[in-house]
Amino acid sequence: MMRPTAATEDDSQETTMAGPVQNQPPVHQPIGVGVGVVPQDQHVVGQQGVGQQGVGEMGGHQVEGGQAQPRATSSLKTVWMDVKHFFTSLLGSRVSTPSPLAVTNGPQATDNALHELTRSKPSEPLIYLALAEWIGHNPFPQDASRDGLRQEVQAQFGDKLDDMSDMQLFRLYRTLQNNPSLVQDLGQNGSAYVMSKVDDMNDPGAMGIMQACGKVNDMGGVVTELAAMVKDRLEGRGYETPHINGTGPTPFMDRFTENAVMNSGDLVAALRDTVLQNEAEKSRVIVGSLEVAGLRDEQSGIQRSHGRPRDATTALEDPFFDDPYKGTGIDGEKMIDFFGKHFDVCSSPEFWSHFGAKTNQDNFGSAMALACLSKIAGNGEVTPQDLEDLRKALSPPDDNVKPLAQLPVNLIGTASDERMKMLSQLVFDRYFAMGSPFELNLEPQFAETGMVRDTFADPTKTGQERFDALTTAFTQMQGRQRFPMASLTDPLRGIAG
Numbered sequence: 001m002m003r004p005t006a007a008t009e010d011d012s013q014e015t016t017m018a019g020p021v022q023n024q025p026p027v028h029q030p031i032g033v034g035v036g037v038v039p040q041d042q043h044v045v046g047q048q049g050v051g052q053q054g055v056g057e058m059g060g061h062q063v064e065g066g067q068a069q070p071r072a073t074s075s076l077k078t079v080w081m082d083v084k085h086f087f088t089s090l091l092g093s094r095v096s097t098p099s100p101l102a103v104t105n106g107p108q109a110t111d112n113a114l115h116e117l118t119r120s121k122p123s124e125p126l127i128y129l130a131l132a133e134w135i136g137h138n139p140f141p142q143d144a145s146r147d148g149l150r151q152e153v154q155a156q157f158g159d160k161l162d163d164m165s166d167m168q169l170f171r172l173y174r175t176l177q178n179n180p181s182l183v184q185d186l187g188q189n190g191s192a193y194v195m196s197k198v199d200d201m202n203d204p205g206a207m208g209i210m211q212a213c214g215k216v217n218d219m220g221g222v223v224t225e226l227a228a229m230v231k232d233r234l235e236g237r238g239y240e241t242p243h244i245n246g247t248g249p250t251p252f253m254d255r256f257t258e259n260a261v262m263n264s265g266d267l268v269a270a271l272r273d274t275v276l277q278n279e280a281e282k283s284r285v286i287v288g289s290l291e292v293a294g295l296r297d298e299q300s301g302i303q304r305s306h307g308r309p310r311d312a313t314t315a316l317e318d319p320f321f322d323d324p325y326k327g328t329g330i331d332g333e334k335m336i337d338f339f340g341k342h343f344d345v346c347s348s349p350e351f352w353s354h355f356g357a358k359t360n361q362d363n364f365g366s367a368m369a370l371a372c373l374s375k376i377a378g379n380g381e382v383t384p385q386d387l388e389d390l391r392k393a394l395s396p397p398d399d400n401v402k403p404l405a406q407l408p409v410n411l412i413g414t415a416s417d418e419r420m421k422m423l424s425q426l427v428f429d430r431y432f433a434m435g436s437p438f439e440l441n442l443e444p445q446f447a448e449t450g451m452v453r454d455t456f457a458d459p460t461k462t463g464q465e466r467f468d469a470l471t472t473a474f475t476q477m478q479g480r481q482r483f484p485m486a487s488l489t490d491p492l493r494g495i496a497g
Contacts, residue, residue, distance in 0.1 A: 095171045096120065097164065099408050101422045104429065109137040110156045113222075114164075118171045124179065124252050125275050126405070131219045132267035142214075146221050153225040161233055173230050173241060176223075181250045183227050215267050216260055268402050308345055312495035315342040321489070329482055332367075332475030339364065340371030347392045350495050356487030361396040362438045363483060366431040368393035370474060373423060373467055380415050382423070387411055390423065394430045401437045404430075420463025427470055428456050440477060448473040 096118040100108040113130040116122060138156055141148030161169065176183050231241045252274060259270035320338040324331060339346055347368060351357055357364060372390040376382050387407045395403035407426070411419055431438050432452055442449040452473035455461050461469075 095167050097160075097168055099410060101408050101410050101419075102426060103133050103137065104425065106134075106138040106156060109134040110160060113226075114157070114160060114172070117175050118168055119175075120171075122175045122179065124182075124250065125271065127175075127179075127182065128219070128252075128256060129268070129271050129405075131222055132271060134222060135215070135218050135267070149218060149221045150225050153222055154229065157226055157229060161229055166237060166239075169230060169234055169237075170239070173234055176227050176230070177242075181253050182223050216257060219267065269400075271402070308348060308350065309496050311342065311345040312492045315345055316489060316492050316496060318342065321485070324485060325482070326479055329480045330478040332471075332478035335363075335367050335478060336370045336374065336471070336474070339367040340375060343368060343371060343389060343393075345492070345495060347389070348495070349397070351491045352397045354491035354494055356484070357491045358397075360483055360487050361398060362431060362440045363478070364488070365393055365396040365438055366427070366440055366474060369427045369431065370471055373420075373427065373470070376415050376423065377420065377464075377467060382412050382415055382419055384409075384412055390426070394426060396438065398437070417463040421461075421466055424463060424466035424470060425456065428452070428466070432456075432470060432473060440474070441481065442473065442477055446476070446480075448476040 097114045098111065099115040100111045103109050103112050109130070113127075113134050116127045116130040134156075138152055140152035164172070234241050256270055256274045259274050260267065263269040315338075318338055318341065320334050324334065326332070326334075345351060346364065352361075369390060372386060372393050376386050387409075391404050391407050395401075397403070411422060413419065428436075430436055431440050432442065433439070433456075434453070442452070444450075452469045455466060455469040
């Protein structure tokens with residue numbers, strides 16, 4: 001697609017898209033995303049002298065009019081892009097920017113934010129999460145004027161926006177236009193919404209409240225600066241960007257800001273709580289509707305899987321329990337094999353609801369995750385079910401840890417070296433990295449601790465080498481410890497009944 005020429009060139013080139021634009025008065029509208037608006041009744045000075053240096057009439061008075069400038073943007077081009085966007089969406093052509101395989105650094109967090117903002121059906125919770133992850137992975141100087149934040153946004157997003165197609169850039173703008181609370185309300189009033197949740201500023205938790213204000217302000221600062229950059233680039237390509245008016249906080253944002261206060265500025269925890277509350281509310285609505293329609297059997301309630309008790313009985317009969325130990329500790333290889341064979345019942349909510357399982361989230365969860373990787377490596381491919389199983393293994397229920405969302409679909413396909421590297425990284429980050437959510441008892445004095453962490457710090461290591469390092473570290477660590485076997489058998493007996 002030919003890009004529009006600069007303002008000094010002939011606008012007739014736009015006829016290839018939407019017909020000629022001729023004899024238009026100069027319209028200078030400093031209106032964009034998240035910035036001020038020229039009042040609608042403000043007219044251009046010297047309407048009778050368009051394109052000429054001279055005198056014009058305005059309100060009964062003579063006023064001088066300077067040399068008019070050619071129109072910099074085209075409303076017809078914008079309308080034409082709107083039509084193209086409609087039919088592209090209708091026909092299912094991909095517009096969104098690619099999703100990163102994982103979010104473990106700043107550039108990946110930037111790619112993830114752009115992906116969420118250019119999806120055909122953007123999700124408000126996922127956009128908020130992408131912004132929170134961007135802040136976590138892109139440190140910037142904290143200063144009162146927010147210059148550090150603005151410069152970091154420009155550095156991380158600038159080249160990526162320049163490389164986007166007109167349609168992708170337009171999709172991003174449309175997301176902001178259709179979700180005005182992201183720009184006007186989160187960007188300009190986010191901290192005010194946080195403060196509105198506070199009953200007493202003299203409360204001992206005031207420091208946490210201020211942290212929440214700062215974090216929400218950071219999220220707003222990112223999206224506001226990004227929106228201004230999108231506006232500049234679209235107008236530079238010859239499109240108009242009508243002003244976006246705020247609508248007040250959405251129910252999600254209202255609940256999120258309240259949870260940001262409750263979690264002292266921990267944005268990820270606040271988002272987790274908000275999503276869980278929304279899902280619980282949806283469930284109540286669905287159940288209520290079923291009851292009204294007479295479609296829910298109150299006596300039977302929620303139906304349990306018919307196979308689960310039988311699966312638990314089968315697991316209890318596994319040979320692993322005949323000799324689960326190796327030397328002084330647990331036989332790690334047998335443990336991985338056990339959780340692979342009985343994955344469904346051991347990953348069930350009923351299993352994790354038991355105290356014994358909860359106290360071994362690191363041991364049991366990592367064994368399940370390694371069983372998933374072993375299955376993938378053996379089959380030579382990653383299926384959608386493999387991804388869902390791995391997500392479960394990486395997310396043992398915990399009130400203080402955000403469960404992983406659906407893993408990127410880019411991971412589905414042949415179990416290539418690159419995919420195995422990314423899948424192994426997910427397991428490492430969840431169980432083996434220092435300070436990870438379910439950190440295994442990898443004590444510094446033991447060789448496997450340094451070995452596995454050095455392997456993942458070396459970008460030249462292959463996916464197989466990473467997987468082998470995880471398995472070796474796990475089995476050697478388990479070989480030096482014993483957990484009460486009742487921690488595993490009691491949850492299974494509870495399910496078997």
